[in-house]
Amino acid sequence: MKVHPTPFEGVFELIPRIFEDSRGYFFESFRAEALESQGIQINWVQENQSYSQAGTIRGLHFQKKPYAQAKLVRVIHGKVLDVIVDLREDSKTFGQHFSIVLDSKINNALFIPEGFAHGFSVLDTAIFMYRCSNYYNKEAEGGILWNDPELNIDWQVENPILSEKDITWPTLEEFKRHTGGL
Numbered sequence: 001m002k003v004h005p006t007p008f009e010g011v012f013e014l015i016p017r018i019f020e021d022s023r024g025y026f027f028e029s030f031r032a033e034a035l036e037s038q039g040i041q042i043n044w045v046q047e048n049q050s051y052s053q054a055g056t057i058r059g060l061h062f063q064k065k066p067y068a069q070a071k072l073v074r075v076i077h078g079k080v081l082d083v084i085v086d087l088r089e090d091s092k093t094f095g096q097h098f099s100i101v102l103d104s105k106i107n108n109a110l111f112i113p114e115g116f117a118h119g120f121s122v123l124d125t126a127i128f129m130y131r132c133s134n135y136y137n138k139e140a141e142g143g144i145l146w147n148d149p150e151l152n153i154d155w156q157v158e159n160p161i162l163s164e165k166d167i168t169w170p171t172l173e174e175f176k177r178h179t180g181g182l
Contacts, residue, residue, distance in 0.1 A: 001034040006100070008086055008093050010113040012038060013100060014072075018107060027107055029074065030131075035111060042070055046132040049076070052122045057160040059119015060085055060144040060169070067140035070133040071118060074109035075102045078126030081156050085144055085172070088115035095172055097151050102128075117144045119166075121155040143169035 004013045014034055016027040035042065052058065060083065063069045073082060082102045086093045101123070102108055112118055120128065146155070146162065148171045170178070 001028060001031050003034050003038060006098055008084070008096075008098050009091065010040075011084065011098065011116075012111045014109040014111060016107050016109075029107065029109070030072070035072075040070075040111065040113075042133045044072070044131040044133060046135055047129065048132065048136075049127060049129045051127050052080075052125070053161065054122050054125050055157050055159065055161050056122040057119065057146055057155055057157060057162055057166065058122075058128075059083065059166065060117035060146055061119060062087065062115075062117045062142050062144075063134065063137060064140040064142050067134050067137040068114040069136075070114050071112045071130050072109055073102065073112065073118070073120075073128070073130040074107065075104045076127040076129050077104050078122065079103045079105075079124040080120040080122050080126050080128060082110055082120045083118070083153055083155070084110075084112055085117040085151060086115070087117055087144075087175070091115070095150075095176070097153055099153070117142075119146060121157045121160065123156060142175075144175055145169045145171050148172050 002015045018027045083099045
C-alpha cells in the first residue's frame with residue numbers, strides 16, 4: 001500500500017496494490033502499518049456505510065470535542081469527489097479546503113485526522129464507507145454550509161440532491177466567529 005501526503009498536514013491518500021487475474025481482483029483495503037509509518041496509531045471504533053445516487057452532496061460535517069473523529073474514507077462502488085475543510089485553528093491551512101476523487105476502480109482511500117469538516121459529492125452512484133476513531137454523538141454534531149461562497153468549492157455536480165440539515169449549516173465565517181476552530 002502506498003501512502004501519499006497531501007498539501008494538508010496529517011492528511012494522506014492511501015493507494016492499495018491490486019492483484020488481478022481471471023477470477024477478479026484482491027487488495028488490502030486497510031493495513032494499520034501503512035498509517036503507523038506516518039506516526040498515526042488509531043483504534044477504529046465505528047464503521048459506517050452509505051449509498052447515494054449520482055448528484056448527491058453529503059456534508060460538510062464534523063464532530064466537536066470530546067467526540068471529534070479521525071476518518072478513513074473510501075468508495076466501495078462508484079466514484080465521489082471527497083472534500084475536507086481544515087478547521088484546526090492552529091493549522092497553516094485553517095479555513096482552506098482540499099478535494100480528491102475516490103474511485104472504486106483504483107480503490108484509493110483518504111485518511112482525515114480530527115479537526116476537519118468532511119463531505120462528498122457523488123459523481124457516479126456510490127457506496128461510501130468510512131471508519132471513525134470515535135463514536136458518533138448527536139449533541140457534538142456540527143457542519144459548514146456546503147456552498148459557502150468563501151470556500152468556493154467546485155463540487156462537480158449540477159442541481160445537487162441535499163438533506164434539509166446540509167442546507168442550514170453556518171458559513172465558515174459564522175463558524176469562526178462562534179467557535180474559532182476545532
